[in-house]
Amino acid sequence: MIKFSALGGLFFAVMGLAWGFMAKSSMILFDGLYSLISLFLSILALWVTNYIDKADFKRFPFGKVMLEPLAVAFKSIVLIVMCTFTLYDAVTEIVAGGHVVDTSMAVAYSIVSSVGCIFVYVYMHQKGKKLCSDILKAESNQWFMDSILSVAVLIGFIISAVISTTSLAGLTRYVDPTMVIISSLIFIKIPTTALFKSFREIVSGSADDNINNEIYTIVKDIEKEYNFADSITRVSKIGRELRIEIDFVFNEQSSLNELGQMDEVREQVYRNMTDIKLKKWLNVNFTGDRKWAI
Structure with a gap:
């Protein structure tokens, strides 16, 4: 399951970064960067899962399950930092006057990304519930955020295409960084919640x-x-x-x-x-x- 998530992350990372540069879109670059970071975090999660499953009673008499919330906490912190930096860059870009995006390329990317991310999320979510694994749940949450992002990008660029045909065409320069700001603010919430939850598990807080x-x-x-x-x-x-x-x-x-x-x-x-x-x-x-x- 983690391997499937990692392969999906690699595909969307390469596609997002390449397409973002061609379309000159900060929003698509944000999507690609998020997928790239998620890829490295998925590889970490895969290693942690395999390491936990290896029996080593002599060295770890109480097991290694504590590594799971530690991995989730690390993953959450990285995503929070990434969203914070992209939020700052987007605000700076708006202050500087925004930029023009190739809307047709952006819409095409958004359609492909939305369909792909939703498919991976549904698959990971179902597997995560069956296996009762917090790492798999964190992976599915990550794809849920990616799905939201892709759909938001699609809606945003469709709106931008419509505006470009009106007397308000000058505002399209601000659509791309505005979407980055909105997405960053939304995305920070899920890893922040996961961080507090994993911290509670690390300190052996009471169960639900x-x-x-x-x-x-x-x-x-x-x-x-x-x-x-x-x-x-x-x-x-x-x-x-x-x-x-x-x-x-x-x-x-x-x-x-x-x-x-x-x-x-x-x-x-x-x-x-x-x-x-x-x-x-x-x-x-x-x-x-x-x-x-x-």
């Missing part, structure tokens, strides 16, 4: 409320079933993995006393969470002193 509430309900039902004095549940999401730690606190009324029963409780907890489509790192502990659970 829906997941937390489901697991909390499962644990409390078992607590009641076996008459435990209390239970402490911690759940965090890191990449495609859930880190779950559950501590049951015994008292004199608890009906669980043997090691085999403890394993049965662990199996019961795990079985009740099968509808959560994420890899699970599950620890279920039992103690008679609450201080070991907090």
Whole structure:
């Protein structure tokens, strides 16, 4: 999947940069530059995915899943920086008086780009949902932004072509940099959201409320079933993995006393969470002193 995204990025990067220079369009160059940067980031994501999947328990006893949110964070920062610089350049260009674009070439590029990006986005989005991978979701979000950009470019250049036939033809000099400004402002939002989300995972923040509430309900039902004095549940999401730690606190009324029963409780907890489509790192502990659970 990442290879497919990388090949798509290479195609649109070369096409966008070449077509942008020929059409003298900052907007198309922005699209090509975005695709080029996305290509390098897709290669990074491919390496990270392959590296995570390699078993190396001796060196990484807790796994390497932390690399996934780190890769997403790095990718988000690069895209934010790129959008910031292109925004500045577009504002500077408008102040300088704008420039003329070959509208017919720009429209032709926009049609090809829009169809291609939408196809790749739909394909990546469907695969990302099935595999529950944040890296694939980040890739599909990236193609979603590219699709928006391509459609926006198409609309913008059609408007420019219409304006060029009227008495307002002089305004067409400002259409291209204006589209860059609008696209940059829109594009910054998605990587910024992804950056905050990945940072939350890096620092082992709590999982989404829906997941937390489901697991909390499962644990409390078992607590009641076996008459435990209390239970402490911690759940965090890191990449495609859930880190779950559950501590049951015994008292004199608890009906669980043997090691085999403890394993049965662990199996019961795990079985009740099968509808959560994420890899699970599950620890279920039992103690008679609450201080070991907090």
